[in-house]
Amino acid sequence: MSLDLFGGRRLKMGIWGLGRGSAFVNSARALGIDIVAGCDFDDIVRNKFHEICPEAVLTDNEEDFFKLDFEAVLVSTFCPNHAQDTIKALKAGKHVLSEVTAFFTPAQGVELVEEVEKRGLVYNLAENYPFTKLNMYLARLYKQGIFGELAYAEFDYVHGGVNPCVTYLDGTPLVPGNRLHHWRGWLNYHYYCTHSLGPIMVISGLRPEKVTAFPEDVFCKGTVHGKGRKVDGIVPNLCAFAPSLIQMSNGSVVRNLMGGSVSDSHQKRFFGTKAAYDGKYLHIGGAERGPRLEIDPQWDEMGQEAEKAGHGGGDFWELYYFARQIVTGEKAPWDIYAASDVTLAGIQALRSALSEGEPMEIPDFRKKEVRDRYRNDNWMAKHIEPEKIFPEDQDTSITNDFAPACKAFVPLVTLVRSALDGMKVYDAVKKENKILVIEKVKELRSRLDEIRKSYSRVRKIADAYPSSQGGEALREKLELGEEARIMDKDALLAELDDFLIHA
Ligand SMILES: NC(=O)c1ccc[n+]([C@@H]2O[C@H](COP(=O)([O-])OP(=O)(O)OC[C@H]3O[C@@H](n4cnc5c(N)ncnc54)[C@H](O)[C@@H]3O)[C@@H](O)[C@H]2O)c1
Numbered sequence: 001m002s003l004d005l006f007g008g009r010r011l012k013m014g015i016w017g018l019g020r021g022s023a024f025v026n027s028a029r030a031l032g033i034d035i036v037a038g039c040d041f042d043d044i045v046r047n048k049f050h051e052i053c054p055e056a057v058l059t060d061n062e063e064d065f066f067k068l069d070f071e072a073v074l075v076s077t078f079c080p081n082h083a084q085d086t087i088k089a090l091k092a093g094k095h096v097l098s099e100v101t102a103f104f105t106p107a108q109g110v111e112l113v114e115e116v117e118k119r120g121l122v123y124n125l126a127e128n129y130p131f132t133k134l135n136m137y138l139a140r141l142y143k144q145g146i147f148g149e150l151a152y153a154e155f156d157y158v159h160g161g162v163n164p165c166v167t168y169l170d171g172t173p174l175v176p177g178n179r180l181h182h183w184r185g186w187l188n189y190h191y192y193c194t195h196s197l198g199p200i201m202v203i204s205g206l207r208p209e210k211v212t213a214f215p216e217d218v219f220c221k222g223t224v225h226g227k228g229r230k231v232d233g234i235v236p237n238l239c240a241f242a243p244s245l246i247q248m249s250n251g252s253v254v255r256n257l258m259g260g261s262v263s264d265s266h267q268k269r270f271f272g273t274k275a276a277y278d279g280k281y282l283h284i285g286g287a288e289r290g291p292r293l294e295i296d297p298q299w300d301e302m303g304q305e306a307e308k309a310g311h312g313g314g315d316f317w318e319l320y321y322f323a324r325q326i327v328t329g330e331k332a333p334w335d336i337y338a339a340s341d342v343t344l345a346g347i348q349a350l351r352s353a354l355s356e357g358e359p360m361e362i363p364d365f366r367k368k369e370v371r372d373r374y375r376n377d378n379w380m381a382k383h384i385e386p387e388k389i390f391p392e393d394q395d396t397s398i399t400n401d402f403a404p405a406c407k408a409f410v411p412l413v414t415l416v417r418s419a420l421d422g423m424k425v426y427d428a429v430k431k432e433n434k435i436l437v438i439e440k441v442k443e444l445r446s447r448l449d450e451i452r453k454s455y456s457r458v459r460k461i462a463d464a465y466p467s468s469q470g471g472e473a474l475r476e477k478l479e480l481g482e483e484a485r486i487m488d489k490d491a492l493l494a495e496l497d498d499f500l501i502h503a
Pocket residue numbers: 016017018019020021039040041042045060061062076077078079080099100101126127128168169182183311
């Protein structure tokens with residue numbers, strides 16, 4: 001059932017880029033938005049979208065797409081292409097909800113801002129993390145003055161694992177498989193800074209003004225990367241941390257942390273001058289001995305519908321705000337200027353990191369004289385080429401197995417490390433966690449033949465091109481997965497059995 005939010009007015013919308021784009025179908029239905037068109041040049045992605053949204057006319061090319069009858073478009077194409085793609089959509093007369101981030105270089109940002117100003121169409125950035133139940137509650141408290149003024153905050157957006165670089169968003173291995181994902185395979189995490197900084201901006205209403213960051217020279221094991229900033233000047237992709245310190249417009253400081261790591265982290269700490277939230281407790285009382293309250297915020301209106309959408313409700317709300325602005329003119333949180341602020345905070349952080357921490361301004365693109373300084377600024381960091389991780393003369397009958405082999409292999413390495421490291425820390429872990437360790441050891445034991453087969457499959461690719469970026473990553477991952485121990489089956493079984501008998 002759809003909500004009738006806009007007095008019976010139904011919005012016709014197209015989706016450009018049907019991977020992430022497919023996440024909006026349910027929210028659109030709930031909001032009474034008709035997804036009438038979709039565009040993606042990848043057959044696999046398009047066919048999957050058709051299964052969940054058969055009513056939409058689908059095409060593989062943008063010219064045909066823009067001829068279809070709809071007034072608004074979700075731009076969910078490759079991350080670094082959003083500015084150019086949004087400009088095309090605006091020129092075709094469509095309102096745009098653009099996935100994060102808004103643009104890839106400052107010069108593109110200037111062009112995009114001016115195109116939005118010229119067209120007078122609605123532009124919103126689809127930064128969804130501010131619209132989770134908790135973040136919306138913190139924003140309400142801030143508005144009510146409970147926090148006072150923001151003094152310091154730190155939000156994380158840290159992901160574990162390397163899988164997204166060899167698969168489509170739904171986990172299907174890339175085709176052809178001898179490469180990394182189009183942009184996830186090379187994009188440095190500083191560029192993807194909106195999910196951690198975005199909520200702080202929306203909660204506090206402040207803009208980021210200045211940023212400083214140190215370069216990260218340590219990468220996750222077994223991921224594809226260059227030789228490091230000091231050797232070949234290549235920055236890591238999503239396999240390293242990307243922390244920065246940001247000065248906000250009221251003089252407060254924010255630590256913005258993104259990263260690819262061995263574990264997820266979505267920590268939130270928000271300190272105001274009158275109250276604080278530490279990730280679990282709300283501290284009120286205006287001084288150190290005040291009460292510590294565990295909170296369980298509830299949705300306002302439309303919460304049930306929001307709950308069903310992805311990302312803790314965020315996808316629902318951003319679509320709702322966008323539609324509301326088109327229909328009623330009421331401003332949504334992420335206009336082109338806020339979108340520029342949050343996007344530039346990441347670009348300038350990486351720039352600062354590559355200048356040994358030199359503080360960089362986060363230019364305010366609301367001002368034409370500021371934009372003029374960045375109009376020709378096409379700076380971008382040097383990165384690996386995701387389609388060239390094996391030599392040009394590679395035998396694709398071997399290398400095309402890279403993505404499917406990795407997809408199967410990576411979780412097995414996680415299992416191996418979990419079991420072997422679990423055995424090492426077993427004595428110290430709490431009783432309820434001991435069972436988890438025992439289960440992992442048993443699983444390793446029962447899947448040992450499958451694991452050995454997967455290791456051999458990966459070893460074949462690594463040995464074929466040992467000094468290529470792809471080959472090096474596989475060798476590193478095999479080492480992480482204790483290949484030598486795994487291949488010595490009898491010795492390992494004896495070790496595992498000995499542990500299980502005494503555990
Ligand atoms: N806000 C969030 O929580 C969230 C989550 C995931 C992804 N995203 C964003 O959504 C965007 C898309 O993410 P994804 O995971 O689907 O990435 P993706 O790169 O896998 O998907 C982009 C899709 O667009 C298609 N495409 C690109 N250019 C095209 C063109 N000119 N014509 C036709 N099709 C084209 C590609 O074939 C691909 O299927 C990214 O920018 C990402 O930052 C946001």
